Amino acid sequence: MDDLTRELKFTETRRGFLKKASLGFGSIALSSMLAPTTGYAKDLFLGNSGNGMGGVLNGTHFPARAKRVIYLFQSGGPSQLETFDYKPQLAKWHGKEIPPSVQGTQRNSGMVSDQSTFPLVKSIYDFKQYGQSGAWVSEIFPHTAKVVDDLCIIKSMRTEAINHEPAVMFVQTGSQQSGRPSIGSWLSYGLGSDNKDLPNFVVMLSKGGGAQPLSSSAWANGFLPSHHQGVQFRSGKDPVLYLNNPHGVHDHDRRRALDYIAELNNQQYDIWKDPEIQSKINQYEMAYKMQSSVPDAVDVSQEPDHIYKLYGEDARTPGTYAYNCLQARRLAEKDVKFIQLYHMGWDQHGGLPSGIKRQAMSTDQATAGLIQDLKQRGLLEDTLVVWGGEFGRTSFSQGRLTATNYGRDHHPGCFTMWMAGAGVKPGMVYGETDEFSYNVIQNEVHVHDFQATLLHLLGIDHERLNFKHQGRRYRLTDVHGHVVKDILA
Incomplete structure (x- = not known):
């Protein structure tokens, strides 16, 4: 376990405290309300489930x-x-x-x-x-x-x-x-x-x-x-x-930064199962793609x-x-x-x-x-x-x-x-x-x-x-x- 993973894993949060402090069926209900999505949600938000185009419908x-x-x-x-x-x-x-x-x-x-x-x-x-x-x-x-x-x-x-x-x-x-x-x-x-x-x-x-x-x-x-x-x-x-990109920042630098941020976010997701983390990854990736696609799309x-x-x-x-x-x-x-x-x-x-x-x-x-x-x-x-x-x-x-x-x-x-x-x-x-x-x-x-x-x-x-x-x-x-x-x- 590297230092980053260890720090993420053991950082105390309100959600983590409540999950630890609760017992029995009450803890199950509470954790389901606080983190309603599980491993299935990760597939869903990554586009690995549903219709293959990022939507939840199977056609x-x-x-x-x-x-x-x-x-x-x-x-x-x-x-x-x-x-x-x-x-x-x-x-x-x-x-x-x-x-x-x-x-x-x-x-x-x-x-x-x-x-x-x-x-x-x-x-x-x-x-x-x-x-x-x-x-x-x-x-x-x-x-x-x-x-x-x-x-x-x-x-x-x-x-x-x-x-x-x-x-x-x-x-x-x-x-x-x-x-x-x-x-x-x-x-x-x-x-x-x-x-x-x-x-x-x-x-x-x-x-x-x-x-x-x-x-x-x-x-x-x-x-x-x-x-x-x-x-x-x-x-x-x-x-x-x-x-x-800001002045002086090149595309390959932005790509490396986004890859590293995605790695950190995925580690966060593996611990907390918060689907908004996957949304952030999707938004970063879309912004990167739009840098080349938007100028062409709107150039009349x-x-x-x-x-x-x-x-x-x-x-x-x-x-x-x-x-x-x-x-x-x-x-x-x-x-x-x-x-x-x-x-x-x-x-x-x-x-x-x-x-x-x-x-x-x-x-x-x-x-x-x-x-x-x-x-x-x-x-x-x-x-x-x-x-x-x-x-x-x-x-x-x-x-x-x-x-x-x-x-x-x-x-x-x-x-x-x-x-x-x-x-x-x-x-x-x-x-x-x-x-x-x-x-x-x-x-x-x-x-x-x-x-x-x-x-x-x-x-x-x-x-x-x-x-x-x-x-x-x-x-x-x-x-x-x-x-x-x-x-x-």
């Missing part, structure tokens, strides 16, 4: 239609009334009070608690039908209108949260409270990676998107091992912070001019939504499992007509360009693209209503999302809301149903991908969720 539960996901999250809650849910009857009700029978028992946020009247307001934007599907699309989305036959537009989404952060957490993690794993983390944990040189789960945020903050809990690993958390790619010279400088014409000139500017969409296509080509884009700024409590038009102008062409680019490369066949926010907006005006200006409050009762690509019926409009776009009247899709369907498209039974934590088995959909089979191709 998918059934054939997968999607190999990867690009999730275009429009943070702030885009108004369905100005985008995809055309309600011409609102013109007759414009300026009139919303009927109590329509409002029912649905909650309003605290931001309209002192509002005495709730006048209904029509959208100032025109809608037209497009494609063979005849889907209604607002004039603020001229580029998306061109690809409408590739989309499955779901108008009957419903959530349970009425404020931003709980609503974002709910759609991203299945819980309104922070601390649960995000969708990307669950997929990393279950399926592992198809590219060992890049993270399973990549996150990109548009710069200058809006003032509504986003918490990193939305892409966190929760109680899953920490190497399943989303890796944020930033705009600028260094996409991943602290990835490059060699893209031809016709690609920039497709996505828009903003795609030349790092950090823009268009630039991130182009990067998402490059990462999809390299088989990154889950690519999450966040674009903030859709929270229009006032000045909605100008605000939402500005948001559409910064995202519409790049979104449609991404669909077209994936399709022309044959990637849309096994890439699932998702577009949507955390909730919708009210059909009544928040604050003062004028001829050209109004706002809309948060509305969890109904909102619109769309999906495209692998395994989803193209050119479909699913679900229906009432004439005020206030209540779902046909084919409601709860957030947990959406999550169950997303996992299904990746070949996962949402009830069978779970993780035991604090004595209970957790899953993305909690104890709810049904696959929306009507939208499956």
